């Protein structure tokens with residue numbers, strides 16, 4: 001019977017991790033569909049940024065209550081991993097609490113008590129998050145783009161985390177009240193929460209402990225594989241995402257040298273149009289300007305889309321959104337992820353991408369959204385995992401202007417004025433001080 005248990009465990013483990021790595025490979029393949037971008041400079045600063053923002057959650061604590069609660073849940077994720085290590089060894093070798101003799105009684109008691117206290121904090125955080133999300137009416141958590149699956153997803157994650165923690169406590173309490181307890185664990189939370197277990201006989205406690213142990217293990221495998229379909233993917237991707245973040249000052253755009261030179265010639269009446277152009281990298285001039293689909297975005301922008309937590313902190317500070325425009329930077333990221341997943345499914349089905357007649361622009365993100373942006377960069381500043389929705393908006397605009405000559409009427413007028421008058425207004429430069437005459 002013992003061996004059957006071990007074999008079933010091993011099959012479940014291999015299947016769970018196999019599916020998980022298959023999903024990760026698919027995400028990696030999809031991200032590689034984007035354009036290459038070199039973000040490997042300043043490696044020490046990148047490690048520091050990742051440590052501070054992804055591991056240290058430095059931007060989350062700008063809203064202290066939600067930030068601290070989020071840190072509890074994040075610690076819960078680490079607990080799951082520590083627990084998983086012991087579960088895997090016990091499951092494969094048929095041992096019972098493998099780490100107890102390795103750590104020794106004192107240290108193992110400290111280890112198990114710490115995990116229990118952290119697990120309790122996770123339960124508290126998860127319950128508060130559930131109440132806040134569903135009953136408290138926080139505006140950014142109840143916006144249109146979250147209707148349907150995104151809202152259900154957020155709730156499911158909380159429910160799964162709650163269930164995993166309850167199974168963890170049940171397993172510990174059953175062990176605590178069992179006479180055959182052979183190890184020196186200390187369970188300060190579960191032994192009180194499940195004090196009624198003291199009335200159970202050995203056989204019942206054994207069944208309860210085994211059931212909770214299996215539930216916990218299968219739950220972790222399920223959770224791991226659920227990530228692929230969820231915004232919760234950020235618990236993994238926040239790390240590479242912050243490492244590859246844009247380290248340039250905010251609002252510094254990636255202007256093209258050739259275009260900048262043209263503008264300078266236009267703006268400066270003394271410039272020599274026949275001067276030799278500065279040496280530029282021929283690869284710096286792209287085949288198409290801007291982006292109309294995910295293939296035109298760079299790989300970090302696609303990684304951004306997969307890493308978005310859908311928290312809405314960007315949308316909450318977006319002046320366009322606040323003043324009732326259609327734009328929501330969170331939706332820009334969600335739409336980009338939806339499109340890359342649509343492309344991924346297309347590749348899975350056909351072996352390669354077959355034109356589906358759709359694009360990111362127009363089929364997912366509307367022009368009205370793109371033109372509503374003030375390019376203020378508040379969304380970039382607000383994002384807790386250093387995502388840059390503005391860069392995607394700018395690429396979509398660049399496509400519209402430079403490939404389709406399709407800008408709103410007001411902008412076209414302004415650009416014509418710049419071209420003719422070297423100023424955005426509809427009169428000659430020489431007349432610019434006429435207002436002072438009156």
Ligand code: SF4
Nearest residue numbers: 318373374376377379
């Ligand atoms: S840059 Fe655009 S999308 Fe971002 S906050 Fe400002 S207006 Fe909103």
Ligand code: SF4
Nearest residue numbers: 308309311312314383
């Ligand atoms: S882009 Fe950043 S701030 Fe906006 S929803 Fe995603 S994770 Fe939150």
